[in-house]
Amino acid sequence: MGNAFNKKRRSSPETFPEPWRNIPWNHKNTDLQVVKDYHPRNNEVQQIRILLHGPSGSGKSGFFNSVDSTLQGRVTGQAAPDAISHDSFTQKYKTYKIQKGGPGTPYPFVFTDIMGLDRDANRGVSVEDIKLAMMGHIKDGYTFNPIAKISEDDNYYNKEPTLKDRVHVLVCVISADTSNILSDEHVEKLREVRLAARDMGIPQVAILTKIDEACPEVKKDIKNVYKSMYVKKQMEKIKVALGIPESYIFPVKNYHSEIDTDDDTDTVILSALRRIINFGEDFVNNL
Ligand SMILES: Nc1nc2c(ncn2[C@@H]2O[C@H](COP(=O)(O)OP(=O)(O)O)[C@@H](O)[C@H]2O)c(=O)[nH]1
Numbered sequence: 455m456g457n458a459f460n461k462k463r464r465s466s467p468e469t470f471p472e473p474w475r476n477i478p479w480n481h482k483n484t485d486l487q488v489v490k491d492y493h494p495r496n497n498e499v500q501q502i503r504i505l506l507h508g509p510s511g512s513g514k515s516g517f518f519n520s521v522d523s524t525l526q527g528r529v530t531g532q533a534a535p536d537a538i539s540h541d542s543f544t545q546k547y548k549t550y551k552i553q554k555g556g557p558g559t560p561y562p563f564v565f566t567d568i569m570g571l572d573r574d575a576n577r578g579v580s581v582e583d584i585k586l587a588m589m590g591h592i593k594d595g596y597t598f599n600p601i602a603k604i605s606e607d608d609n610y611y612n613k614e615p616t617l618k619d620r621v622h623v624l625v626c627v628i629s630a631d632t633s634n635i636l637s638d639e640h641v642e643k644l645r646e647v648r649l650a651a652r653d654m655g656i657p658q659v660a661i662l663t664k665i666d667e668a669c670p671e672v673k674k675d676i677k678n679v680y681k682s683m684y685v686k687k688q689m690e691k692i693k694v695a696l697g698i699p700e701s702y703i704f705p706v707k708n709y710h711s712e713i714d715t716d717d718d719t720d721t722v723i724l725s726a727l728r729r730i731i732n733f734g735e736d737f738v739n740n741l
């Protein structure tokens with residue numbers, strides 16, 4: 455990783471005249487309705503399990519909170535961002551749900567978030583544990599031990615996971631505001647997780663966060679997201695480093711300091727969420 459001085463290098467404020475990806479900007483209510491109507495067709499699973507992983511501080515909690523906020527229509531903060539967490543050395547495997555009607559009626563998709571990587575190699579969750587989590591062996595509430603993987607006689611070890619316990623979509627969360635995006639160690643570890651997911655047939659996408667911090671044009675107006683040269687460039691870097699095709703990479707701006715939601719930010723979040731749900735739906739049907 456670069457130091458604090460070259461980390462925040464800004465792009466030139468340039469945009470392409472035409473967007474490189476088309477999304478309709480006045481479609482929020484339709485997109486929202488699609489998500490509200492969604493239900494897994496396969497009745498072996500009540501919910502699609504989405505695993506967020508990536509470097510600490512990349513915006514995993516922020517992405518979950520943004521999805522929650524978009525669906526609730528107000529800025530929420532279920533998942534505490536790292537900035538205010540004093541407990542960053544321990545990592546609990548916690549499933550986050552989003553309420554739909556009222557308490558007790560969650561949306562049929564849930565998120566877990568794993569800090570797979572850190573500058574300090576002893577802090578992140580090991581690749582072995584991430585693999586076991588993807589296979590459904592780790593129960594909700596387990597506290598990861600950075601120096602040892604979960605043992606088979608642990609109370610939180612699920613010996614016989616079924617389809618409903620497995621991870622159905624893997625989402626790699628990467629922040630756009632660092633010029634080199636990922637260190638070699640990050641690339642190495644992310645690749646290992648990706649290959650394991652591929653062997654299990656788990657679909658994978660990447661979320662590119664903090665595009666507002668990374669590109670002044672996006673900060674000015676989120677509708678510039680798919681015109682931003684800088685965002686495009688960062689997506690290409692992810693493609694090269696991790697082998698994730700660009701059509702599986704979704705740039706987003708998370709709600710981080712806003713007090714109200716807005717339709718354009720919601721639209722970008724929904725665009726990513728809908729794809730993630732679709733990939734999960736495909737996975738649980740095609741086994
Ligand atoms: N400007 C901006 N800040 C963000 C965005 N996403 C997250 N952040 C901030 O980045 C910091 C780390 O985010 P967090 O979600 O806690 O990262 P995590 O460690 O991956 O869960 C927090 O201070 C967030 O407020 C974003 O899209 N834009």
Ligand SMILES: [Mg+2]
Pocket residue numbers: 514515516534535536567
């Ligand atoms: Mg977090």
